[in-house]
Amino acid sequence: MTSQPTTVPTPAAATAPPDYATPIPTRWVGPLRITGNAAAGEVHVPLATYETPLWPSVARGARLSRLIEDGIKVTLVDERMTRSVLLEAPDAETAYTAALAIHARTTELREVTRRSSRFAELLTVRHEITGPLLFVRFEFSTGDASGHNMATLAADHLLTHLLTHIPDISYGSISGNYCTDKKATAINGILGRGKNATAEIHIPQSLVTGRLRTTAAKIARLNVHKNLIGTLLAGGIRSANAHYANMLLALYLATGQDAANIVEGSQGVTYADDRDGDLYFSCTLPNLIVGTIGNGKTLPSVDDALTRLGCREDRPSGDNTRRLAAITAATVLCGELSLMAAQTNPGELMQAHTRIERSTGSPA
Structure with missing residues (x-):
């Protein structure tokens, strides 16, 4: 006896709910x-x-x-807005050498930051090494903006610059959670x-x-x-x-x-x-x-x-x-x-x- 194929009904096309405003009592x-x-x-x-x-x-x-x-x-x-990037190296020694090279280029990195925005200024660069992972925390002044996007854009430019000029490191992430954005952490409370x-x-x-x-x-x-x-x-x-x-x-x-x-x-x-x-x-x-x-x-x-x-x-x-x-x-x-x-x-x-x-x- 030949089994008949099961027909699965096609669901009605999903429709997005209408946009509406729900004002919060103010x-x-x-x-x-x-x-x-x-x-x-x-x-x-x-x-x-x-x-x-x-x-x-x-x-x-x-x-x-x-x-x-x-x-x-x-x-x-x-005042400062932060964004951390994640770089990867073969080992901790290479990550440490890269960190030293990054700090030595701080003046150069400030110029890269200025090219990314009229208002962003690079204040400080910090780093943390865990095994072969290098976390670099950039801290910016951002004028009248809260600075999330401004800091991320600047960090993207800086990351590209570092990958071009610092040997033996590779891309990990544009955000390494060492910033730290929208999370309760010790580093934010301290710095x-x-x-x-x-x-x-x-x-x-x-x-x-x-x-x-x-x-x-x-x-x-x-x-x-x-x-x-x-x-x-x-x-x-x-x-x-x-x-x-x-x-x-x-x-x-x-x-x-x-x-x-x-x-x-x-x-x-x-x-x-x-x-x-x-x-x-x-x-x-x-x-x-x-x-x-x-x-x-x-x-x-x-x-x-x-x-x-x-x-x-x-x-x-x-x-x-x-x-x-x-x-x-x-x-x-x-x-x-x-x-x-x-x-x-x-x-x-x-x-x-x-x-x-x-x-x-x-x-x-």
Whole structure:
């Protein structure tokens, strides 16, 4: 008996779902009072989030900043965008010889970088050798761009140049994960990626008790027990904070940033000190990756947000993005301070979430 071939029905042609916009609820909070070497004045900030308690939490820190003459002081201490390339050699000795040759050509490599972009400048070259593998980490200044594409383009030019002029090495990858992009790593926390900024505030005792309903001693103690020891026990990498990622994501989405960069951006250290009843509180963020030009920045809502933030002004290259980084760091401090204060009081955090989310129609 001859078996009949099985007929498989042809599925209907797949159709792509229609493109549609799903706006994330956004609210302007503030103003925050900021001083420092990259921004000064009072500014409202846009926060795009589904977590509605974030708005009043940041607003509480913002109100506090306006009651202090210097507000939140932000010091920008460094800036660099990175891209690492992977080279392969026959053995470690050859890889090491190649690394020495690369460092000897730094001036030459800076010229190659300038030919790749009007704004990219090669700052530093670092390397790491594992067996026959040579990882080369290029660090660039990138003007007002966050610099991902600019750094990759420059690295591509540099890689081609190295393969042409350095003997006995071959191509491994344009990205060797020694950058490190969108991953929480020790190297980013140590060397920085993007803008490295510290936001700090000095709060008199009367405001700590009156506005935050707690004490400097309680916040300092909780910071050690929760942010430092708790994170250590959890295996955190170069990080000790309560929720930097919340503020970063909300501001990144509202200002057209690459939201995935909150992975390394949320690395950072909160410091709290009881100074005779007054509170010193700071947030150090070594990996703020923001830009005011580039992909996403011409969308109407983003352009409006950057304009209202004062980051569309006629300033020297890089200054608008430095301002945005300072505003971002200050925003993180506002939310971090508010949450830490709330967590010193039993029940306060959950009561606030329940009250605010029910009032907006969100499930409690």
